[in-house]
Amino acid sequence: MFSSSGRRIDRxxxxxxxxxxxxxxxxxxxxxxxxxxxxxxxxxxTQSIFTPLQEGVDFVTRPVIGFVDGVSNLAGLxxxxxxxxxxxxxxxxxxxxxxxxxEQVIQLEAILGLAVPDELATVAARILSSGPSAFxxxxxxxxxxxxxxxxxxxxxxxxxxxxxxxxxxxxxxxIRLITDPVVSVGVRVLSTxxxxxxxxxxxxPLRLEMFRAKEAVYEDDRVVTxxxxxxxxxxxxxxxxxxxAEVGFxxxxxxxxxxxxxxxxxxxxxVGWSPIDAELQDDEDSLSTxxxx
Amino acid sequence: MSRSRVVISLLxxxxxxxxxxxxxxxxxxxxxxxxxxxxxxxxxxxxxQIEAEYLLMIGFTGGLLMDLIxxxxxxxxxxxxxxxxxxxxxxxxxxGDGPGYVAATVxxxxxxxxxxFVLLGTLFGQxxxxxxxxxxxxxxxxxxxxxxxxxxxxxxxRAFRSTPGQWAA
Numbered sequence: 001m002f003s004s005s006g007r008r009i010d011r012x013x014x015x016x017x018x019x020x021x022x023x024x025x026x027x028x029x030x031x032x033x034x035x036x037x038x039x040x041x042x043x044x045x046t047q048s049i050f051t052p053l054q055e056g057v058d059f060v061t062r063p064v065i066g067f068v069d070g071v072s073n074l075a076g077l078x079x080x081x082x083x084x085x086x087x088x089x090x091x092x093x094x095x096x097x098x099x100x101x102x103e104q105v106i107q108l109e110a111i112l113g114l115a116v117p118d119e120l121a122t123v124a125a126r127i128l129s130s131g132p133s134a135f136x137x138x139x140x141x142x143x144x145x146x147x148x149x150x151x152x153x154x155x156x157x158x159x160x161x162x163x164x165x166x167x168x169x170x171x172x173x174x175i176r177l178i179t180d181p182v183v184s185v186g187v188r189v190l191s192t193x194x195x196x197x198x199x200x201x202x203x204x205p206l207r208l209e210m211f212r213a214k215e216a217v218y219e220d221d222r223v224v225t226x227x228x229x230x231x232x233x234x235x236x237x238x239x240x241x242x243x244x245a246e247v248g249f250x251x252x253x254x255x256x257x258x259x260x261x262x263x264x265x266x267x268x269x270x271v272g273w274s275p276i277d278a279e280l281q282d283d284e285d286s287l288s289t290x291x292x293x
Numbered sequence: 294m295s296r297s298r299v300v301i302s303l304l305x306x307x308x309x310x311x312x313x314x315x316x317x318x319x320x321x322x323x324x325x326x327x328x329x330x331x332x333x334x335x336x337x338x339x340x341x342q343i344e345a346e347y348l349l350m351i352g353f354t355g356g357l358l359m360d361l362i363x364x365x366x367x368x369x370x371x372x373x374x375x376x377x378x379x380x381x382x383x384x385x386x387x388x389g390d391g392p393g394y395v396a397a398t399v400x401x402x403x404x405x406x407x408x409x410f411v412l413l414g415t416l417f418g419q420x421x422x423x424x425x426x427x428x429x430x431x432x433x434x435x436x437x438x439x440x441x442x443x444x445x446x447x448x449x450x451r452a453f454r455s456t457p458g459q460w461a462a
Binding site: 011019024039 | 307310311312313314315318319322323326327328330332345346350352353356357358359361362366367368369370371372375376379382407410419420421423424425430433
């Protein structure tokens with residue numbers, strides 16, 4: 001039996017199935033094009049439309065949310081204050097020791113004739129918004145190509161590596177966090193000086209894989225960037241659990257990110273370094289080695 | 294026929310996306326580290342105000358916008374929200390049975406939508422199913438949406454009040 005309401009239900013179901021099919025085709029197309037081409041243009045265009053709206057809402061709500069957050073954290077602030085005061089005293093002692101070492105380094109560099117590289121140029125930016133779901137590992141910042149930001153640049157905060165610039169429009173840019181499964185970071189374990197690759201898992205600890213590790217890594221060992229994809233020496237995290245290398249096997253363990261990614265408000269984009277610099281440096285080194293040999 | 298209801302519904306979805314990415318983003322209002330799924334809740338709320346065909350179109354459009362400003366594969370949220378819109382259009386007839394039914398629908402469709410997104414993401418090569426915090430990310434949006442049901446339904450009810458009469462379900 002086909003009543004008028006029956007036809008309406010059929011029409012709805014047909015439309016539903018058609019839209020799901022379109023969604024399936026769009027997803028397949030996006031996977032096959034690796035998110036480039038038309039998809040990238042659409043993403044940039046959409047973000048350009050949303051950025052002013054997000055800036056407006058952020059401008060209005062940030063003070064209110066900050067106030068509510070401050071009141072709710074009042075009890076914890078006292079403990080945090082005492083902890084920070086202890087930390088400041090400890091760091092002041094370290095600064096004095098470091099100053100003496102810096103003097104020695106300058107003298108040694110002068111003796112050896114070494115050129116000291118300038119500090120990397122950075123652009124400070126504010127986190128404007130995040131992805132729309134709990135499964136998105138991205139943040140949007142309020143600086144874009146107008147400020148010299150291009151895709152691929154490293155993003156850091158005072159604690160270490162936050163992620164890399166992924167998509168750029170004139171006034172905003174998208175950062176893919178180091179917890180995103182598509183982000184891999186070449187790293188060095190400071191205690192052993194051996195290298196590996198850290199990969200995001202969506203949330204929580206990162207996965208560290210070391211393919212030619214000869215030595216064990218221990219809990220709380222520090223892990224920094226090795227300079228292959230990001231500027232060298234940026235803190236990535238600390239080893240979560242001790243792991244030993246076994247002959248013929250990859251050393252695998254977890255790394256706790258140095259940065260508290262759920263708390264970041266401001267970041268710096270490293271605009272004065274790109275992987276190409278590292279490649280050129282490698283080429284120059286190999287040429288000078290060949291020339292010297 | 295009231296086009297203004299469709300426009301209001303679409304605007305409500307856009308506002309929900311903006312709020313989701315700013316006010317309910319990490320570091321702002323995210324109790325226990327996960328925010329609500331506001332777009333899903335808005336879609337359920339407007340389901341009683343517009344025809345099913347328009348609801349499906351708005352669900353698909355809202356999902357596509359989420360895909361475009363998210364980090365995942367395009368089309369996954371579009372499919373997910375289309376399914377949620379279809380389910381909501383089928384279930385809205387019983388919203389009059391009482392607040393318990395509305396609450397169950399909100400929680401069920403929110404959690405179901407999160408699960409569907411995880412499955413679709415896995416099908417298209419994302420590692421969403423192996424995320425360490427997966428259960429929390431799937432269940433908590435349902436709980437927060439339940440908390441926000443009354444204010445969201447109230448606000449949208451006020452917004453639709455000034456428009457010409459409701460379409461027949």
